[in-house]
Amino acid sequence: MNSGSDSGVKKPKRITIETIKEMIAKHENGARVSDLAMQYDMATSAICTILRNKEALKAADVAKGVTILTKQRPKLLDEVEKLLLVWINQKKLAGDSVNETIICEEALHIHRDLLATLPSTSTASVEEFKVSRGWFDKFRQRTGIHSVIRHGEAASLDKKATEDFVKEFNKFVEGEGYVSHQVFNCDETGPFWKKMPKRSYITQEEKTLPGHKPMKDRLTLLLCAKASGDCKIKPLLVYHSESPRVFKRNNVLKAKLPVMWRANSKAWVT
Structure with a gap:
């Protein structure tokens, strides 16, 4: 029956090398061992052990957050x-x-x-x-470092309405007697191809990430295929420029692209 006594055992506290260096600097500036022990919530014997090895610890050149010095760490x-x-x-x-x-x-x-x-x-x-x-x-x-969300415009999707439409459409196809070879699905998507990821890692000292104006350079893709999966129509791509400069610099022929290239001032399918 030593579960009660085990619960009161205090786990050894692991502190970083940079905190140890800070502790040594305070002692050298006149701070007492008892004051350091109280400030860092450590035993006075642990503080004394650190101070005995202060020369080696002060000379340590390690990455941020490292808690121990080992020969194994390159x-x-x-x-x-x-x-x-x-x-x-x-x-x-x-x-x-x-x-x-x-x-x-x-x-x-x-x-x-x-x-x-x-x-x-x-x-x-x-x-x-x-x-x-x-x-x-x-x-x-x-x-x-921790991951935070970069705030910007958010899009919502009615998941329930989507699921209901799939059920209703399946009933319609069965009721009319269509087969998968007769059913085509055509839809457009508008990726903002220059947009940055929503999340980003920042340092420990930072709490939030400033917002930024999202890139609005978009294009529209119109995709069409049979429900049976054996026929895919060549995609239609709509961009705001008829002949982008990068095409001219690299001698790109639009006729040889795997898409049908069209231009619209707002990159929309109209």
């Missing part, structure tokens, strides 16, 4: 994470959105760039950097 990885955090800040200031995939791709690019600067004798001993979901979750916890 210094190159610390450098990657520090540069990655700088890059996330730059993207935020530029108004760009970054998600998990983009961050992981940038981490690989930074690692490759740093690897290229090392001598050939050093690269042989460097372990392969695997940008896994586990690494990203730990990086997120260490640095405090």
Whole structure:
């Protein structure tokens, strides 16, 4: 019957290296051990242990959020994470959105760039950097980056009305005796192909992400196909420009595109 006593056991508190450095600096500026223990909610013996090893801790150059010093953690990885955090800040200031995939791709690019600067004798001993979901979750916890929604216009969809229409249409097809080869579905979609993702990761210090004017450069696609799936009509694409400059620069022939190209000042099907 030691469940009651176990519940009162206090788990050891893990603090980051940067917090430890802050603690050492305060002690060197005259703060007492007892005051530090009270401020950081730690035992005085733990504070004394930190102060005994303060030279090694002060010399530690690690990424933000690292809580322990180990020989197993490569210094190159610390450098990657520090540069990655700088890059996330730059993207935020530029108004760009970054998600998990983009961050992981940038981490690989930074690692490759740093690897290229090392001598050939050093690269042989460097372990392969695997940008896994586990690494990203730990990086997120260490640095405090979090995902927020970038506010903008939102579209709503009446899901129930959509489901009711499908049922009514199926009844109509069966009642009229049509087969799937006689049924065509034609619909348009208007993607804003320059629009940024709604969510983005920002640093621990930031609480919200400023809104931005969403890109309105759109095009309209009209798609048509048989219900049987054996016939697809060539899509119709409507853009606001009859001959975009990029077509002229790259000698693009509209007749050879996999769509029928048409122009409208508002990129709508009229």
